[in-house]
Amino acid sequence: MTALLIICFCLILGSLGNPQFPEQEKDPKFWNTWAQRTLKNALTLQELNKNKAKNLILFLGDGMGIPTVTAARILKGQLNGQSGEETQLEMDKFPFVSLSKTYNTNAQVPDSAGTATAYLCGVKANEGTLGVSAAAVRSQCNTTQGNEVTSILKWAKDAGKSVGIVTTTRVNHATPSAAYAHCVDRDWYSDNEMPVEALQAGCKDIARQLFENIPNIDKNHYVWNKTQLLSLNPNNVDYLLGLFEPGDMIYDLERDTESDPSLTEMVDVAIKILKKNPSGFYLLVEGGRIDHGHHEGKAKQALHEAVEMDRAIGRAGLLTSDHETLTIVTADHSHVFSFGGYTPRGNTIFGLAPMLSDVDQKPFTSILYGNGPGYKVINGARENVSAVDYKGNNYQAQAAVPLNAETHGGEDVAVFAKGPLAHLLHGVHEQNYIPHVMAYAACIGEYREHCMSPSGSAGLRPAFSIVAVILSAARLLC
Ligand SMILES: *[C@@H]1O[C@H](CO)[C@@H](O)[C@H](O)[C@H]1NC(C)=O
Ligand SMILES: *[C@@H]1O[C@H](CO)[C@@H](O)[C@H](O)[C@H]1NC(C)=O
Ligand SMILES: *[C@@H]1O[C@H](CO)[C@@H](O)[C@H](O)[C@H]1NC(C)=O
Ligand SMILES: [Zn+2]
Numbered sequence: 340m341t342a343l344l345i346i347c348f349c350l351i352l353g354s355l356g357n358p359q360f361p362e363q364e365k366d367p368k369f370w371n372t373w374a375q376r377t378l379k380n381a382l383t384l385q386e387l388n389k390n391k392a393k394n395l396i397l398f399l400g401d402g403m404g405i406p407t408v409t410a411a412r413i414l415k416g417q418l419n420g421q422s423g424e425e426t427q428l429e430m431d432k433f434p435f436v437s438l439s440k441t442y443n444t445n446a447q448v449p450d451s452a453g454t455a456t457a458y459l460c461g462v463k464a465n466e467g468t469l470g471v472s473a474a475a476v477r478s479q480c481n482t483t484q485g486n487e488v489t490s491i492l493k494w495a496k497d498a499g500k501s502v503g504i505v506t507t508t509r510v511n512h513a514t515p516s517a518a519y520a521h522c523v524d525r526d527w528y529s530d531n532e533m534p535v536e537a538l539q540a541g542c543k544d545i546a547r548q549l550f551e552n553i554p555n556i557d558k559n560h561y562v563w564n565k566t567q568l569l570s571l572n573p574n575n576v577d578y579l580l581g582l583f584e585p586g587d588m589i590y591d592l593e594r595d596t597e598s599d600p601s602l603t604e605m606v607d608v609a610i611k612i613l614k615k616n617p618s619g620f621y622l623l624v625e626g627g628r629i630d631h632g633h634h635e636g637k638a639k640q641a642l643h644e645a646v647e648m649d650r651a652i653g654r655a656g657l658l659t660s661d662h663e664t665l666t667i668v669t670a671d672h673s674h675v676f677s678f679g680g681y682t683p684r685g686n687t688i689f690g691l692a693p694m695l696s697d698v699d700q701k702p703f704t705s706i707l708y709g710n711g712p713g714y715k716v717i718n719g720a721r722e723n724v725s726a727v728d729y730k731g732n733n734y735q736a737q738a739a740v741p742l743n744a745e746t747h748g749g750e751d752v753a754v755f756a757k758g759p760l761a762h763l764l765h766g767v768h769e770q771n772y773i774p775h776v777m778a779y780a781a782c783i784g785e786y787r788e789h790c791m792s793p794s795g796s797a798g799l800r801p802a803f804s805i806v807a808v809i810l811s812a813a814r815l816l817c
Contacts, residue, residue: 359422359684360685384762387760387762388661388662388758388759388760388761388762389759389760390662390663390759391663391759391780391790392619392663392758392760392777392780392781393618393663393781394613394619394620394659394663394664394665395491395500395621395622395664395665395777395781396621396622396624396665397458397622397623397624397666397668397669397773397777398430398625398626398648398651398652398655398667398669399455399514399624399625399626399669399670399671400625400626400629400648400668400669400670401451401626401627401629401630401671402451402629402630402633402634402641402670402673402674403626403645403648403670403673403752404672404673404674404748404752405673405750405751405752406673406676406677406678407629407633407642407645407670407673407674407676408428408430408645408753410642410645410678410688410706411428411642411645411646412424412426412427413426414642414643414645415428415646415649417685418646422684423688424684424685428649428652429649429650429652429653429656430668430755433666433668433755433756433757433761434757435755435762435764435765436753436754436764437753437754437756437764437765437767438752438753438754438767438768439669439670439751439752439768439769439770439773440751440767440768440769441454441457441671441672441673441749441751441752441770442463443457443463443464443465444463444464444465444473445466446465447749448672448747448748448749449466449672449747449749450466450467450513450525450747451512451513451525451671451672452464452466452467452468452513452517452525453465453467453468454671454672454770455513455516455517455671456468456471456488456517457769457770457771457773458671458770458771458774459491459492459518459623459774460488460489460490460491460517460771460774461491461778461784462488462771463769463771467523467524467525467526468522468523468525469516469517469520469521469522469523469525469545470487470488470489470516470519470522471483471486471487471488471522471523472486472487472488475523476523477523477524478523478524478534478537479523480523480534480536480537480540480541480542481540482523483522483523483542487521490518490519491774491777491778491783491784492518492519492621492623494778494783494784495783496621497783497784498782498783498787499616499618500616500619500620500621500781500783501612501613501615501616501618501619501620502613502620502621502622503612503613503620503621503622504518504519504622504623504625505605505609505622505623505624505625506624506625506627507587507591507625507628507644508587508627508628508631509586509587510549511529511546511549512627513525514623514625514627515625516545516548518623519548519549519552519553520545520552521548522542522543522544522548523542524537527544527545528544528545529544529546529547530544530547532544555578556578558577559578559579559580560576560578560579560580561581561582562579562580562581563582563583564583564598564599565597565598565599565604566598568581568583568600568604568605569600573608573611573612573615574615576612577612577615579608579612581600581605583598583600584599587627587628588602588628590631590640591643591644591647592640592643592732601650602624602648602650603647603650603651603654606622606624606651606654606655607654609622610622610654610658610659611658614659619663619781621781622655624648624651624655626644626647626651628640628641628644629642629644629645629648630674632644633674633676633708633711633745634674634711634744634745635711635735635745636708636711636712636713636735636738637732637733637734637735638689638706638734638736639689639732639734640732640733641674641676642688652666661757661758662759663758663759664758665756665757665760665780666757666758667754667755667756667761667776667777668754668755668756669752669753669754669755669773670752670753671752671770672747672748672749672752673748673749673750673751673752674708674746674747674748675709675710675711675745675746675747675748676706676708676748677708677709678705678706678707679692679705679707680692680693680694680703680704680705681693681694686705687730688706689704689705689706689729689730690705690729691703691704691705691724691725692704696721699720701722701725702723702724702725703724703737704729704737706736707736707737707738707739708738708739708745709738709739709740709746709748710739710740710741710746711738711740711741711742711744711746712738712741712745713736713737713738713745714737714739714742715737721737722737754773758780759780760776760779760780763779763780764776
């Protein structure tokens with residue numbers, strides 16, 4: 340048995356041939372010098388940043404599990420003409436990384452509503468519910484009242500900070516809505532989508548809560564296209580609402596770059612407006628369509644969305660200082676997305692594994708899904724992908740089990756952190772720990788008192804709330 344295994348392994352290695360890689364990597368000095376440079380940096384982290392965080396930024400890659408992060412890194416490098424594996428994402432440069440356990444109170448594999456309640460409101464909740472504790476039951480209107488929990492955006496606003504939401508999904512989608520709504524069903528986008536009994540019992544749809552729960556929304560400067568957004572003078576705008584598409588934003592790969600802003604452009608404007616507040620700000624940024632790409636089995640769309648979010652992380656880093664801004668990058672949950680197959684160094688991330696299946700003698704792509712719409716059997720056999728455009732934008736990678744929508748995954752996701760008290764994100768943590776760290780670092784919410792300065796002025800400023808909400812219209816107008 341052992342001998343057989345060894346032989347198989349050698350055959351696999353033999354089939355790799357001689358992948359190309361930079362000549363310098365053959366010299367041990369190259370790796371030793373690189374590691375020593377990294378070590379020197381790591382040693383400087385002994386001086387922990389214990390400043391009070393003035394600003395808080397959370398980048399949430401919806402569905403951005405660890406395999407997605409690695410694949411996006413390779414894609415980013417390959418888009419820059421490199422082999423990709425050695426590339427550093429912006430999030431890779433963050434000094435502290437931990438793992439977040441994503442399960443919902445009633446679900447091993449979670450959804451985006453229950454998880455949003457965890458990383459925004461600080462408590463785990465049932466899947467499908469927003470801004471309510473686990474005592475609330477999905478779709479049961481009468482379990483809402485008394486079970487509402489508030490989000491860190493409210494804590495920040497109550498402490499005099501400006502708050503903003505930027506997302507590539509519709510503005511009443513699961514992630515952004517946990518910031519301002521309390522709703523037992525994430526699908527209650529508008530009154531049109533609610534059961535009559537729930538409406539009669541006094542439950543409110545999410546769009547209505549957007550307008551009722553976000554203060555001064557009527558004062559918002561409204562923009563609906565990129566030209567308007569980019570021609571704003573941030574010094575003259577305190578409240579901003581930008582809705583650029585009738586539903587979700589278009590995938591970045593297919594975006595109309597004349598009319599719609601990129602996620603990076605939205606983040607740029609949002610930070611320039613929010614940072615005018617001397618008390619600081621909280622900004623939620625969602626790369627919301629990484630998740631949609633995966634659900635559709637379209638890995639190329641998902642990975643380009645992740646690369647664009649990484650670009651936005653880089654932009655935010657240029658506009659803020661780690662001295663006073665705690666920035667966290669994480670995901671709500673993973674997906675059943677994988678890449679493997681002993682691909683050689685520099686293999687295009689959308690390419691084939693360098694071998695044929697030893698069962699059906701057909702090639703296979705490195706990227707595969709555990710389930711989803713890419714399941715394909717032709718004449719009773721697995722599709723031969725060499726005849727199809729598997730590098731196309733909308734190619735649906737093969738899946739083991741047919742499903743109309745590929746599912747979330749249940750494993751932990753990464754949390755990258757930099758700035759004041761980033762080191763509190765260090766091991767394996769429950770997902771609802773994240774807003775507690777952020778609130779503690781900024782002395783807001785339940786943690787207002789712990790760092791009351793002698794001047795004691797933090798949190799006493801008049802509310803100066805700015806909303807940089809981006810997206811959606813039709814859903815709101817129902
Ligand atoms: C709440 O509503 C559900 C139906 O949605 C009903 O079965 C249940 O009895 C109600 N509970 C209370 C306490 O009224
Ligand atoms: C953007 O909106 C403005 C104001 O409504 C309009 O005049 C302009 O034509 C729009 N531009 C694009 C590219 O849609
Ligand atoms: C798969 O398709 C390629 C190209 O069309 C062909 O050369 C190969 O023989 C096919 N393999 C099988 C097992 O059908
Ligand atoms: Zn999803």
